Amino acid sequence: MAGTYQLNQHPARPTARPIPIVLGLPVPEPCGSCGVRHMSLCHAVEDKDLARLVDLATTDTIRPGRVFIQEHDPAIEFFNVTSGTARLFKLLPDGRRQITGFAGPGHFLGLAVGPSYSFSAEAVDDMKVCRFPRPKMVRLLHDFPAVEHRLLEVAAGELAAAQEQMLLLGRKTARERVASFLLARAAPPIPCGPTETRLHLPMSRSDIADYLGLTIETVSRTLTRLKADRLIELHGPSEVELLDTCQLNAIAGAEFAV
Amino acid sequence: MAGTYQLNQHPARPTARPIPIVLGLPVPEPCGSCGVRHMSLCHAVEDKDLARLVDLATTDTIRPGRVFIQEHDPAIEFFNVTSGTARLFKLLPDGRRQITGFAGPGHFLGLAVGPSYSFSAEAVDDMKVCRFPRPKMVRLLHDFPAVEHRLLEVAAGELAAAQEQMLLLGRKTARERVASFLLARAAPPIPCGPTETRLHLPMSRSDIADYLGLTIETVSRTLTRLKADRLIELHGPSEVELLDTCQLNAIAGAEFAV
DNA sequence: CGTTATCTTGACGTACATCAAATGTCGTGG
């Protein structure tokens, strides 16, 4: 089935570059060395089978602002983010943008039913990724059901997150959206209470606005109002301190008061 | 969204035979007899293994308005819709509702990473479903990687649909949302042009509003305005005729002009 | 340090929500 399912593959990328071998280090092992083994797909692979994964992957660095996945382009690769952050987004013909998510270390990208990507991805800051050619990956999935199982878990998690975001976009006020965003950024969920959690936001106000379905101005105004209400503190535009996660949780509309 | 994306991304199995043998009384074959075999999970199961699936499933009918999946409840079952329509939704503490999708025949429900459901589901009209106890299903998935593979495809499709809906909720106007909704309901995608397509909407204005992140009034007003613009015709509240899919596509912001 | 992009703040406009009432739909029983 896995074999017959494979859709119209485009010939292997002629541009496929060799794995950069780092002499002196134990092994040229993008998966083992990338530092996110515990959070990513590799999770499901036995040590002895890791070599197979290593053969598949090529590591790559991506500069801020570079679009490395383009909606509608043929889906020829999977990506595993190992450092940095990407914004995933969709555009309307007139340029309006909706950011559907941010992908940080450990995130798996490029899962596509059809032959082409359903969204675009662009580096927010400096990124490192592992690239997996799709045909090889498909074969690997076929050989290692455990990996596919893990992928299904990941997809189910993404789906739940997407539903949560639909709730935010369809029904929450600006204040609730921003509070939800801040709390979500502070994963894992912080227990309710006046703890002091520092938060770094690598993305711009524009990104946040396009993620929350708002404008830059509204995001800014909402943040300053949260600050005036002593719920957060701002140390520069991209450094936020959560002063009262209990209150923030209430505002965000979390039904699990933790 | 639910029910609108294409599951037929891969070529039909040439070996797939029609449903066997219905002698006299209906055979106790929820999967084979439910009439949606081609669109659902069973798709991935060989005929000879179908018996295993049959053992798993129990069929059930659900009355309009009954909540058969409750958010946060332990996810003890999977569901396969065989007839009727369900609304999937999430609630905020104060009762605001976001419908994340509608699940029609062939739709698979209850995919959950964690121990509990991430959304609620309620019957819109009279429904028939197959229920699969989770533990047994998990074992089946383990034994039949092809089924799990199919599930991954389904999940990936749902994910793409969810992203499309985020774009709608975050960035589209009321008019664009309603146009998108109508076109999505008319799956498979209609070629651009002044075709005449009749459409039945089993859900209420309230459902549509909560799905599109609007109010009942705005949905109603938008529909009457589309009617005034000769883009649609209304035959009763739940019967819509698309008069100009080309224009509607343009309004919906479909980048694929078809 | 100037230059430029990003962020914040302010004044005002608008698309959609809210509140309210009229109209339509449909099931039920006379």
Next chain:
DNA sequence: CCACGACATTTGATGTACGTCAAGATAACG
């Protein structure tokens, strides 16, 4: 078949949260 009631939908009048436009303030950067 029609009358009635309950509810869904449409239509209208008005309010408001957020968007738009515009100008400063702050941070980023060579």
